[in-house]
Amino acid sequence: MTTRFRHRLVHPPEWPVYTERAQRETARLVGRGRTFDYGHGPEISRLEETMARLTGRPHCLAVNSGTSALYSAYFALGIGPGDEVLVPTLTFPTTVTPLLLLGAVPVLCDAGDAHGNVTADTLRPHLTPRTRAIGVTHLWGHPVDMDPVVELARANGLLLIEDCSHAHGSTYRGRPVGGFGDAAVFSLGGVKTVSGGMGGVLVTPHRRVHEMASLLTAFRQRSRATVEDPALTPYIGTGLGANLRMSPLACVLAQSHLDDLDRLLRAKAGNFRRLESLLADCPDLVPLTTDPGCDPGARYGLHLAVTGALEGRRDEVVAALRATGLKVRPPTTAPLHRDPLFASGPPGGWALHPGVRPGRPVRPAGPHPRADALWDSWIALPATHLYEENSTLVDAYAERITAVVADLRERAPATPTRSGR
Ligand SMILES: Cc1ncc(COP(=O)(O)O)c(C=O)c1O
Known part of the structure; x- marks a missing residue:
């Protein structure tokens, strides 16, 4: 682009x-x-x-x-x-x-x-x-x-x-x-x-x-x-x-x-609300909303969900956003049931873990379809850079996200991939 x-x-x-x-x-x-x-x-x-x-x-x-x-x-x-x-x-x-x-x-x-x-x-x-x-x-x-x-x-x-x-x-x-x-x-x-x-x-x-x-x-x-x-x-x-x-x-x-927590909370909330309103008309890349009665405080993580016409194309969307300079990525730490420690036990078997008797399973390795679907659809925004009341940065993100979404919607999907970890 x-x-x-x-x-x-x-x-x-x-x-x-x-x-x-x-x-x-x-x-x-x-x-x-x-x-x-x-x-x-x-x-x-x-x-x-x-x-x-x-x-x-x-x-x-x-x-x-x-x-x-x-x-x-x-x-x-x-x-x-x-x-x-x-x-x-x-x-x-x-x-x-x-x-x-x-x-x-x-x-x-x-x-x-x-x-x-x-x-x-x-x-x-x-x-x-x-x-x-x-x-x-x-x-x-x-x-x-x-x-x-x-x-x-x-x-x-x-x-x-x-x-x-x-x-x-x-x-x-x-x-x-x-x-x-x-x-x-x-x-x-x-x-x-x-x-x-x-x-x-x-x-x-x-x-x-x-x-x-x-x-x-x-x-x-x-x-x-x-x-x-x-x-x-x-x-x-x-x-x-x-x-x-x-x-x-x-x-x-x-x-x-x-x-300084009160100021930090205000800054993060203000940035998030501004991004939410700037992306209100942007299809297919949706900020996660807040449930009634809940306040997500300092919003340690800020995520967008890839939906609609872009569903299944999370990794492609991330790559396109990163190409414009945005510090976005799939969220860290995939669902634990995909991790070798939980899916099959530590390498070498449980004997490596003296606190756990051999043969005792970690239950259940899966399936956990909702966690998989959510994690595979999320894009993490760099909340660790959004701690100041910084409307310029938020505006720069919203502008690039909107442009990338419009561009990708016009192009045929690449083969969807599922990231591991
Ligand atoms: C949800 C959660 N619990 C626990 C920890 C562990 O904290 P620490 O790195 O201070 O040991 C982390 C660290 O990222 C975390 O995200």
């Missing part, structure tokens, strides 16, 4: 971006040698207080990644060998993989809504007498329809865990995500909306879960400050086997994003 475009395409640096103040504060900590904290110093406690307030939960524990937070949550809730845990097939792998370390059996469930989230209806068919817990991910920041899921968990005596790693600032029926389950985790790492580079938190309404997670992740000083249950205090000196502490430097960086 040789079109000349009106709007210049200039991407700001990719997220995470840190204010000068945050950079000065971390430099000051480095200057004082405060690069670790075995205890519960002001950087960690401020971050934990902020995340507890954001989710309305009384207890929060900072750890060194979202993955560590998930492992700690499952461990502290007592999930163990043979326990079946219903989890989404559309999620990041580490929502699920820590369960393998505990000898639990992840049960992959299909997407039930247009955002790729599980619903009570896609979870329910997988209940068995061995089901112990439900884990949900608020995928790309759009909340799961929680009321029926909470009811399903309650009616069946199941634990409920929320993975909110995409959903900083998201709300469901006016309540923040992270406030529905027995434990919720947020990654505070990488390109997440709130990022300390590496980091994560666990929030919970249960003091015992908080204390067990503290013992797992931080022996001695931190657990001495946190653990009060007389049944658990004897283990403070040794801890329970891991050291997963968050660095105070990472806390300061993540805190700087939390302090």
Whole structure:
């Protein structure tokens, strides 16, 4: 395509971006040698207080990644060998993989809504007498329809865990995500909306879960400050086997994003609404809408669905958009049931995973047709470049998307392909 475009395409640096103040504060900590904290110093406690307030939960524990937070949550809730845990097939792998370390059996469930989230209806068919817990991910920041899921968990005596790693600032029926389950985790790492580079938190309404997670992740000083249950205090000196502490430097960086969260949420929402209205008349490439009563917060992921005349041509559309300079791609992390780990077990068999007894299956490898169809139709926009109120960038995207769609609709389809991962 040789079109000349009106709007210049200039991407700001990719997220995470840190204010000068945050950079000065971390430099000051480095200057004082405060690069670790075995205890519960002001950087960690401020971050934990902020995340507890954001989710309305009384207890929060900072750890060194979202993955560590998930492992700690499952461990502290007592999930163990043979326990079946219903989890989404559309999620990041580490929502699920820590369960393998505990000898639990992840049960992959299909997407039930247009955002790729599980619903009570896609979870329910997988209940068995061995089901112990439900884990949900608020995928790309759009909340799961929680009321029926909470009811399903309650009616069946199941634990409920929320993975909110995409959903900083998201709300469901006016309540923040992270406030529905027995434990919720947020990654505070990488390109997440709130990022300390590496980091994560666990929030919970249960003091015992908080204390067990503290013992797992931080022996001695931190657990001495946190653990009060007389049944658990004897283990403070040794801890329970891991050291997963968050660095105070990472806390300061993540805190700087939390302090700016309202502005970030406004900017992302404004950009998305503008794109939605600019593409309102663009056929076949449709932004995912927001369900009533839901606020997708900082919109960790922004996706367009390829539909209508372009259906089945996602990879061709991506290639054509990229040729105009747009930073679009298929979404990261294909449905987990397509992944070798879940489809056939680790290479070399389960013996590679000492926590899992040989022969214990991951159930079910599939089919999960809704998750497949959604993932095969989505195009990810670069949400990590859309964090400023930046109408020029949005306009440049809308202009190129509209032109590419018009061009492709005129041309015969190439043979549709299905991407792997
Ligand atoms: C949904 C989800 N859960 C968990 C994680 C893991 O977080 P971390 O990278 O901080 O370990 C990620 C990371 O991308 C994620 O997207």
